[in-house]
Amino acid sequence: MFTGLVQDLGSVAEIETGDEGVRLIVRTTLADEISLGDSVAVNGVCLTATSIADGAFSADVMNESLRRTSLGSVGQGSTVNLELPLRAADRLGGHFVQGHVDGVATVREAVDDGFARVVTFDAPADLLRYIVEKGSIAVDGVSLTVSAVDESSFSVSLIPETLERTTLGAAEPGRPVNLEVDVLAKYVEKLAR
Incomplete structure (x- = not known):
């Protein structure tokens, strides 16, 4: 975990x-x-x-x-x-990430917005159903909050710390990234069936 x-x-x-x-x-x-x-x-x-x-x-x-x-x-x-994996005594600063990638998305664009950068990803429809605005998502292992979502893509806003400390600071259009949707969303869908 x-x-x-x-x-x-x-x-x-x-x-x-x-x-x-x-x-x-x-x-x-x-x-x-x-x-x-x-x-x-x-x-x-x-x-x-x-x-x-x-x-x-x-x-x-x-x-x-x-x-x-x-x-x-x-x-x-x-x-x-x-x-490295979470230890039982560690603080949970991001969200629960299993390291079980659900699929691959592609960077559509990266646009500066003040000191932040908004990155938009084209994602498969079968994963977009689990992605909600203000929900959690892991992109290349980085815990992020979704800032917008539509029928073919979603966006995240990256603060300078994230831009500096992760590979997402160099995100360019066309780059593939790993996605892990919030596992809770998958369980909710299964229970709702």
Whole structure:
């Protein structure tokens, strides 16, 4: 379980590609806090640390995750959002994020609005039904509040702290991002059936 509060911007040091999937090697200041088998959210995707050495960890990304997330488009040198799992005694500053990506959206536009930046994403219809104005959403693992939603897209307003501390500060049109809708919305829909 995560909160969607990014703890570090990691750098993809190496990618090992095979038929069974991909192994990512990510450099991070968090490496000393990670143990073998720990979960690490990488751009919102919950991965398992398979090795830790020299300020980096590795994680295997299976084909299923490559199909359902934007991790397949990450290259060597890419910057990624990183978060370690929530501890029972930690404050919950974002919202409950599982690291189970529901789908991929695409940045439509990013427009400055005072000191903030409004980023609009084109999203699949099957996910938009869970997205509501002023509701929670995780975009590339970042806990955000939806500022607007219509039949094909949604927007978020990013404060300078988010722009500086996450990859969303460099969001450009056409960029794919991982989406995890609020799990509570999915449960409410199921109970309403």
